[in-house]
Amino acid sequence: RPAAGSSTIVAPLPFISLSTRIKICEIDGICTNFSGEYNTIIVHNMDTPGHVAQVTTTLAQKNVNIATMQLYRNTQGGYAVMIIECDDIIPKNTLEWLQDLDGIIKVTSYNVEEEV
Numbered sequence: 001r002p003a004a005g006s007s008t009i010v011a012p013l014p015f016i017s018l019s020t021r022i023k024i025c026e027i028d029g030i031c032t033n034f035s036g037e038y039n040t041i042i043v044h045n046m047d048t049p050g051h052v053a054q055v056t057t058t059l060a061q062k063n064v065n066i067a068t069m070q071l072y073r074n075t076q077g078g079y080a081v082m083i084i085e086c087d088d089i090i091p092k093n094t095l096e097w098l099q100d101l102d103g104i105i106k107v108t109s110y111n112v113e114e115e116v
Contacts, residue, residue, distance in 0.1 A: 030072045030081050036110060038067050038085035043098060044106040047073040047080040054101045055082060062094045079105075089113065 022036050034040065041059075045051045052071065059066060065087040073080040090109045098107045 027072075027081055028079070030074050030079065032070070032072055032081065032083060034068075034070060034083045034085065037112070039088065039090050039112055040110045041082075041084040041086065041090055041095070041098070042108045043082040043084065043104060045080050045082070045104050047075075047077050048103060051080070051101075051103055052082065055084070055098060055104075058097050058101065059084070059086070059094065062091065062097065064088050064090060064094060 024032055024034050024036060026032060027042065028044065043051075043055055056066065056069075066084055067087050068083075068085040070083045071080065072083070089111050095107050095109055098104060
């Protein structure tokens with residue numbers, strides 16, 4: 001309720017501006033921070049040496065350019081998540097290649113231009 005002496009302006013529905021920005025703060029109990037504004041790959045793996053190199057090498061071989069990359073883990077040597085935001089649409093066969101890498105638990109993706 002407006003305070004006494006104040007006024008409220010109500011715009012007709014077509015003039016209301018709704019923001020479509022989102023922020024993903026957690027995945028499988030691990031704190032994250034990304035927007036979903038880019039084509040995104042989410043790689044779940046165990047926190048052991050070599051997984052980042054395997055994944056980035058596979059993306060380079062598939063000609064997918066990385067815009068940003070963030071790494072998260074619950075504990076040293078535990079469960080880890082890579083968030084890779086890409087400039088390019090992520091081909092389905094790239095996800096299959098990533099899923100087949102040793103030590104990768106799960107791979108999911110989101111392409112901005114695809115319908116959800």
